[in-house]
Amino acid sequence: MAKTGKPTTEAQVLKYFQQLDHPLAEVAEALRKVILAADPTIGEHIKWNSPAFYYTGPMKAFDPKEYKRDLVVFNLHKKDAVLLVFPTGAKVNDPSGILEGTFPDGRKTAKFTHMDEVKKQEKDLQTVVKAWLALVEK
Structure with missing residues (x-):
């Protein structure tokens, strides 16, 4: 717990995974690691x-709506896949092809369905x- 009495961000994430009711929870936890x-x-x-x-x-100043600090977010809405959403993924050189999608906002996704x-x-x-x-603009 932080001094404010609120759980730390790591504690919040750990609690999220402890309470996660998803068929691919093991996949999500492995991706986290x-x-x-x-x-x-x-x-x-x-x-x-x-x-x-x-x-x-540390980073240069930027508009928070540009999501320059945000790397990836889990999307666990579907029960048959764990989707990783990279808000600025279109900027990344990805020769492996793991990142997919052509979204107008510049995001890319990576989909995982099993370990x-x-x-x-x-x-x-x-x-x-x-x-x-x-x-990252440091």
Whole structure:
């Protein structure tokens, strides 16, 4: 707990996963670990009612609506897949093709339906995360 009596962001995320009632909860938890292991500057919190990951280091000033600090957000609305939404994913060079979609707002997604996909694409996901971090305006 933080000094304010509110749970820390990590505690909020852990509570979210403890209470997660989703057929692919194990997949979501594995993806969380992969993302956090990619770089020590990645933090996590609950944003848009879902686990989300962001860059924790110093940055140049920017409009918060540009989502420059936001790396990826879980979308767990479908029961047959875990969707990772990268709000600014279109800016990332992704030779692996793990990022999909052509959204006008510049987001990209990565879809996982079972643990084998997580294991098979772990390195590609971490490469995308690192490529995104390299674009952060520090």
